[in-house]
Amino acid sequence: MKRAVSISIGSSKRNKAVEVTLLSEKVSIERIGTDGDMEAAARKFQELDGKVDAFGVGGTDLGVIVDGKWYTLHSVTPLVRFVKKTPLVDGGGLKNTLENRAPAFLDHKIGHYINTHGRKVLVTLGADRWGLARAFADAGYETVYGDLMFGLDIPIAIRKLSQLKTFAKILMPIASRLPFEWIYPTGEKQEKRTPKWEKYYAWATVIAGDCHYIKRFMPDDLTGKVIVTNTTTPEDVEAFRQAGIKYLVTTTPVLDGRSFGTNMMEAALVAVSGKRRPLTWPELTEMLDTLGFEPQLQELN
Secondary structure, three states, X not given: OEEEEEEEOOOHHHOEEEEEEEOOEEEXXXXXXXXXXXXXXXXXXXHHOOOOOEEEXXXXXXXXXXXXXXXXXXXXXXXXXXXXXXXXXXXXXXXXXXXXXXXXXXXXHHHHHHHHHOOEEEEOOOOOOHHHHHHHHHOOOEEEEOHHHHHHOOOOOEOOHHHHHHHHHHHHHHHOOOOHHHXXXXXXXXXXXXXXXXXXXXXXXXXXXXXXXXXXXXXXXXXXXXXXXXXXXXXXXXXXXXXXXXXXXXXXXXXXXXXXXXXXXXXXXXXXXXXXXXXXXXHHHHHHHHHOOOOEEEEOO
């Protein structure tokens, strides 16, 4: 049996392990959270290096790709300094292959609902999910990218993809060197919610992006909204239901009651491929097509 392990600086309360069969190959997928302790995560990578078939980096990214340009998150690099043997991915491959299918999936499944309520999307962090950000723009949505609001607490909404690219060129070289915990909730902070940016949540029909960012600032009432995200636990789903969310779309499959992060699912695909290296985007696309992976829709209210 293949083994893929996501080591996350996120909350250990979200830990989960399941066994699945992908392409006739059994694979154990497991998430291990370290509650914001980056050194503990680094040591866990060291402990398992060479003993598992693929690693996922959870709770963070090694960097982001915006319009083909790679920006390294320098404060995260020490996290994986001990990894020498096991192939390592952070989910970026699936963010730019699987996630960009979400707008077409929405049109196919609930297109009438979307069109009736308005093709308007709030993407919490477009730079982090460039494939998703671009796909919604290409699908004719009015867009708000919340990178400055959600990432840097700057009250400016980015409304065009061209503006997002410009801001990324200017700010990513600076933001990529900030301590990671300044721009992303880790450990217990992932469980806290402080409603903010309510008018943008209210404006949007679709709210898309990282589940932690969506929950971190979401208001109590999101009646009728559509959420597009991943890494949802049963508790997350219930919180969305209580807020009045109409539809929940997870970009990764729901396995044993929850959807895992893109890093975890990409690690699983790397493990079953047997290539012992990260997969190219065309290779991932081919595997996704063979597996028939697509976003999953749940009607919550």
